[in-house]
Amino acid sequence: MSKRNIAVVITARPSYSRVKSVLTAIEAHPNLRLQLIVAASALLDRYGSAVNYIEQDGFNIDARVFNVLEGENLTAAAKTTGIGILELSTVFDNLSPDIVVTVADRFETMATAICASYMNIPLAHIQGGEVTGNIDEKVRHAITKLADYHFVASEDAEKRVLKLGEDAGMVFNTGCPSIDLAAPVLQSKGLSFNPYKKYGGVGAQPALENGYIVVMQHPVTHEYALSRKQVEASLQAINHLKIPTLWFWPNVDAGADGTSTGIRAFREHHALEHVHFFKNMESSDFLELLYHSKGLVGNSSVGIRECAFLGVPVINIGTRQHRRQQGGNVVDVTYDKEAIKAAVENHFQNGRLNSSDIYGIGDAGKSIAALLSSLPLRFHKTIVY
Numbered sequence: 352m353s354k355r356n357i358a359v360v361i362t363a364r365p366s367y368s369r370v371k372s373v374l375t376a377i378e379a380h381p382n383l384r385l386q387l388i389v390a391a392s393a394l395l396d397r398y399g400s401a402v403n404y405i406e407q408d409g410f411n412i413d414a415r416v417f418n419v420l421e422g423e424n425l426t427a428a429a430k431t432t433g434i435g436i437l438e439l440s441t442v443f444d445n446l447s448p449d450i451v452v453t454v455a456d457r458f459e460t461m462a463t464a465i466c467a468s469y470m471n472i473p474l475a476h477i478q479g480g481e482v483t484g485n486i487d488e489k490v491r492h493a494i495t496k497l498a499d500y501h502f503v504a505s506e507d508a509e510k511r512v513l514k515l516g517e518d519a520g521m522v523f524n525t526g527c528p529s530i531d532l533a534a535p536v537l538q539s540k541g542l543s544f545n546p547y548k549k550y551g552g553v554g555a556q557p558a559l560e561n562g563y564i565v566v567m568q569h570p571v572t573h574e575y576a577l578s579r580k581q582v583e584a585s586l587q588a589i590n591h592l593k594i595p596t597l598w599f600w601p602n603v604d605a606g607a608d609g610t611s612t613g614i615r616a617f618r619e620h621h622a623l624e625h626v627h628f629f630k631n632m633e634s635s636d637f638l639e640l641l642y643h644s645k646g647l648v649g650n651s652s653v654g655i656r657e658c659a660f661l662g663v664p665v666i667n668i669g670t671r672q673h674r675r676q677q678g679g680n681v682v683d684v685t686y687d688k689e690a691i692k693a694a695v696e697n698h699f700q701n702g703r704l705n706s707s708d709i710y711g712i713g714d715a716g717k718s719i720a721a722l723l724s725s726l727p728l729r730f731h732k733t734i735v736y
Contacts, residue, residue, distance in 0.1 A: 354384040357723055358413075358448035358472075360439070362391040362459035363602060364401045365652070368634035369454050370477060372531035372716030374410055382724040386446050390416035390435065391459040392602070397630075404633055414442045418459070424608075425575065428458045435462030443470055450475055450500075450723055456483070456491035457602075458572075464497040471730045475500040475723065478527065480508030480515075482674040486572040499729055502719050504656070504710050507676045518732070525718040526711020529634075533657045534713030536638045537706070544636055546597065552629040554618070557595035564589075564695065565641055566598040568649035570610050571671045578609035579616075581669060581686045585648065586617045588691035589626060596626040597640065645699045648691065654681060660711075662704040666694045678707035 357377050361367050377385045389412050393401040405412065418434040420427045439462055443451065451467040453460045455478045467474040476498035482488050495501065495515055503509045504527035512522050547556045557563065568585055570578035589596050601610045614628070632640070638657055641647060646664035647654045650672060654665035659678030667683050668691065682698045684690040 354382055355449040355724060355728075356384050356386050356447065357450050357452060358386040358388060358443065358446055359452040360388045360390060360460070360463045361393050361401070361405070361454070362435075362463070363393055363457050364631055365602065366454045366457065366460075367393065367401045367405060368532060368637075369527070369529050370452070371408070371634060372528045373452070373477070373719050374716075376716040376720035377723065378410075380720045380724055383720060385410075386413045386448055387411065388414045388416060388439070388442055388446075390439070391419050391431065395419060401631065404631070407633075413446060416442060418462075422608075425572070428572070432458050432462050435459050436465055439463060439466040440470065443467065443472060448472060449728060452477065452723070453494060453498075454478060456481075456487040456494070458486070458490060460494060461490050464494045468497045468730070473500065473728050473730045474498045475502060475719075477502045477719070478504050478508070480510075480512035481505070481676070482511070483672055499732075500722070500726055502715075502722070504715075505676055507709075521726075523718070523722060525722070526713075526715040527656055528715040528719065529653075529657055530660050530711040531713050531716045532634050533638050533660045536635070536642045536661060539639050539642055542639060542643055544639075546629070546632070546636070546640060547627065549636070550629055550632055552627055554598075554627040555624045556627055557625045559595055561595075562645045563595035563597060564646055564648055564699070565644045566596055566648045567601075567651040567653065568610065568668065569601045569651060569671060570607050571650070571669060574670070575609065577686075578607070579613035582610045582613040583617060584686045584688050585668060585691060586614065586621075587688040588695070589648070590617075590621055590623060591688070591692060592695060593625050594645070594695070597644075598626055598628045599632070600628065600630045646695070648695060656710045659707040659709060662706045664698050664701060664704060666691060666698060676709060678709055680704045680707070 377383045389402050416438045420430045450473045452475045453463040479495040479501050480503045501512050501522045502525045509524045601607050642661050648666045658665050665681045667681050684694045
């Protein structure tokens, strides 16, 4: 039996952590050959150079696609997607993959899905069927309709993909691959690294021994003009709380300039002697950092997925994760300084919570690799309406 070529496209910092265990499982499978394509913001230093971590983990990169257009606004996002289609079509033509794998809902993933579909290459989609209430949800459902195989992360997502009319024989609840990385962290007894020494960053270096919080807040694409105002509410709350804080830089989305500018402007007028800022961190270290924190503040999906599994309390701000299935670890608040402060003071007093398995138990990577090796190769839809 000849090996199947599996092309996996990584377009952003979060995408790598979402699919790392899948890459490992593909490489370990005797009937699969990994073709790794790194594109978009995953190649950019200003967003943490995810490509460096990919290489440090020992993965060989078969192609690099530079397609991010400067601007971080709606027009730039649309044009970045268009450039991605142009570049990825050439890459797929050169690599001749048997299956293309794309992840989640970022705008760049639309380019991957369109290229594979128009080139008659079977397309596998990881994390379809979830809802968030913004442009990401539109992208996610559009990719579901373009995809041939669906590796969903929860029962709720599985039901939604089936409601979209997909063939039940091609929909698999594998759990989320990011949970595979979180599972070993449950055995961690404390931080095994010094985040300041290992990752640098800027700002104060508060002592972490008596507890700290983590902040990760991204712009919301359909509210991109409000991104600076929204992050200022969080900055005001964190500044008032005076709890040691480790703050991570936003993704490259429409409105990211506003979020970044808001952070820089606030730092110019406030000492923030208890806050340190990072661009990026290895996924295993980041999850360990979360696990031993008082909790996460912001609007990242890591609060919905990995933190639910780890039992980490989360203050979820605003609409970015609207309607996404949540565990009991999440408290939702608006972009309001007082609401954020009160939620941190109340919710983070509960300590670590019970682990939830709504997004899997830690075996998604191997399950997905096994399916990629055995599913029939097809790029047409079975009518099930």
